[in-house]
Amino acid sequence: xxxxxxxxxxxxxxxxxxxxxxxxxxxxxxxxxxxxxxxxxxxxxxxxxxxxxxxxxxxxxxxxxxxxxxxxxxxxxxxxxxxxxxxxxxxxxxxxxxxxxxxxxxxxxxxxxxxxxxxxxxxxxxxxxxxxxxxxxxxxxxxxxxxxxxxxxxxxxxxxxxxxxxxxxxxxxxxxxxxxxxxxxxxxxxxxxxxxxxxxxxxxxxxxxxxxxxxxxxxxxxxxxxxxxxxxxxxxxxxxxxxxxxxxxxxxxxxxxxxxxxxxxxxxxxxxxxxxxxxxxxxxxxxxxxxx
Numbered sequence: 001x002x003x004x005x006x007x008x009x010x011x012x013x014x015x016x017x018x019x020x021x022x023x024x025x026x027x028x029x030x031x032x033x034x035x036x037x038x039x040x041x042x043x044x045x046x047x048x049x050x051x052x053x054x055x056x057x058x059x060x061x062x063x064x065x066x067x068x069x070x071x072x073x074x075x076x077x078x079x080x081x082x083x084x085x086x087x088x089x090x091x092x093x094x095x096x097x098x099x100x101x102x103x104x105x106x107x108x109x110x111x112x113x114x115x116x117x118x119x120x121x122x123x124x125x126x127x128x129x130x131x132x133x134x135x136x137x138x139x140x141x142x143x144x145x146x147x148x149x150x151x152x153x154x155x156x157x158x159x160x161x162x163x164x165x166x167x168x169x170x171x172x173x174x175x176x177x178x179x180x181x182x183x184x185x186x187x188x189x190x191x192x193x194x195x196x197x198x199x200x201x202x203x204x205x206x207x208x209x210x211x212x213x214x215x216x217x218x219x220x221x222x223x224x225x226x227x228x229x230x231x232x233x234x235x236x237x238x239x240x241x242x243x244x245x246x247x248x249x250x251x252x253x254x255x256x257x258x259x260x261x262x263x264x265x266x267x268x269x270x271x272x273x274x275x276x277x278x279x280x281x282x283x284x285x286x287x288x289x290x291x292x
Contacts, residue, residue, distance in 0.1 A: 006031055006035075030071045031078050108223050118179055118200065119220065120176075121200075128169035129163045132236060141196075146170055149166070
């Protein structure tokens with residue numbers, strides 16, 4: 001029966017693949033969803049193409065095409081015989097900010113914001129390194145090496161990489177550290193357990209969450225009057241796009257972002273080419289149409 005394989009699959013994801021608990025839970029839910037649809041007495045040989053298609057059709061009533069595609073991909077990892085053609089997904093174009101928009105965003109935290117120095121340090125570090133928001137909130141103090149200007153990042157699949165961060169980000173971090181120390185001391189005074197390793201803390205002195213970072217960056221983006229919804233991922237995309245616009249090698253950007261496949265990084269080349277085309281059209285005399 002399918003249920004006999006689930007625990008082994010989950011353990012394989014944790015131990016062999018090194019996936020985070022959040023990712024493992026996602027795979028687990030998708031496998032249990034299939035079992036709930038077909039019945040727990042069904043074995044792998046009983047999963048016909050027709051039965052799998054019926055399951056896919058049932059997913060469409062409550063899921064988007066991208067969600068259906070992700071669920072089918074997870075089931076394919078559970079057993080390749082479960083693979084079935086999923087919905088075609090439109091090409092994803094990353095949202096990114098212009099350099100001026102990023103600078104406006106970074107200047108938004110002000111004296112009226114309770115955690116302005118922390119929030120500025122967060123945004124400076126994301127834009128300086130391109131790390132994912134999940135990587136940011138899980139960073140510990142000993143991951144930061146200010147002497148070399150490098151931060152150790154543990155990405156997807158528990159793979160580690162070293163990413164440089166600039167002087168501006170370092171200065172923002174130094175400015176934030178006294179606030180961090182005060183938050184830790186206040187938490188100790190309240191008799192609460194303290195995570196002395198966490199870099200970014202909330203108002204209660206506990207490690208900041210992904211959701212909190214998403215909320216604060218969205219708020220600053222709205223206050224800055226930006227036309228797009230600003231997310232931590234938009235800052236990550238901006239980091240990659242701006243590097244390529246300045247002539248960085250694609251494989252270097254791949255390494256900095258922690259992408260396993262170069263094809264994942266290549267989506268930024270389309271953005272880069274759009275930028276080059278606009279510059280060419282604006283600057284090259286032969287690119288302009290004869291209006292006479």
